[in-house]
Amino acid sequence: MARIFVFLLAFCLIAFGAWPYYGLYRLDQALSEPDASAIAPFVDLSAIQESYKARLSSGVDSMLPEADRTSVPGLEWLAKSLQQVGGQALDQVITLELVRSMLREAAIRATDERPAYFLAGVDYAFFASWNRFRVRLGEQTDATEVLMRLEGIHWRITDIRG
Template sequence: MTRLLLFMALFVVVLYGSWPYYTIYRLDGALGAEDAQAIAPFVDLPAIRAGYKEQAGAALKGMMPDSSRGGESEPFVEWLAAGLRPLGEAALERTVTLDWVRYALRDAAQRATEQRPAYFMAGIDYAFFQSWNRFGIRLGSTEVVMQFQGLNWRVTALKDRAQDE
């Protein structure tokens, strides 16, 4: 009986460990489709938008004068930043779409491999677990993060590492 339980536990671990790789395989096929809706089951668009919103907010905050560091914060500049924030959020909603995500993933694969047509899987330099529910993929200078949501692995973040350097 213990051998059966050990075998079942090992089977579950292997199945769970291979699941994100199978998702990458399916995502690769969906990226080849003409319709951007094909990648919808593999992408968490609100999470990707939230990540870019956070990055934009941090960049905007870095450009603002900080009164805590001895600088004076001008009320006009604060008012202007508060007025631009909703415009930026609306632009982000219109810009970061399934078509944009599909283009970004295809472009990352194309820059990461010499193979033509540039398949997503061919451009992968690294793909492994970052934690039990987070999986990182590196395609050249682009980092793709998938998270386990419900019963699926979904892309939740895209980041160009070249911008950080």
């Protein structure tokens, strides 16, 4: 009985470890489809938008230091307005089509194969934690990093950097 339990546990661990790689394989197939909606099950668009908004916010914060905001009238308002307008613009700009083209372009830069398959450009893919998976397309100097998170029973892209 103990043998069966150990076998089942080992099988479950191996299946869990292979699961995100299978998701990458399915994403690669979806990226080859002509319709951008084919990648929708693999992308958490709102998480990607929020990630870009956070980067925009930190960029505005670094351009307008905290000390200057209180001493110069209107600078605090300007910083908040830039963040708000930029956030609204990102919601309209970051679409499935843009995500699809970002992933395709990253694959093209990462591999010499033509057509450039997504999987051919993967240089590194491994767990960051039990529910986060990190994929690097290309070598470290000119890499695009794709972050995936386990949402329910699906691995979905939550951020693209690079």
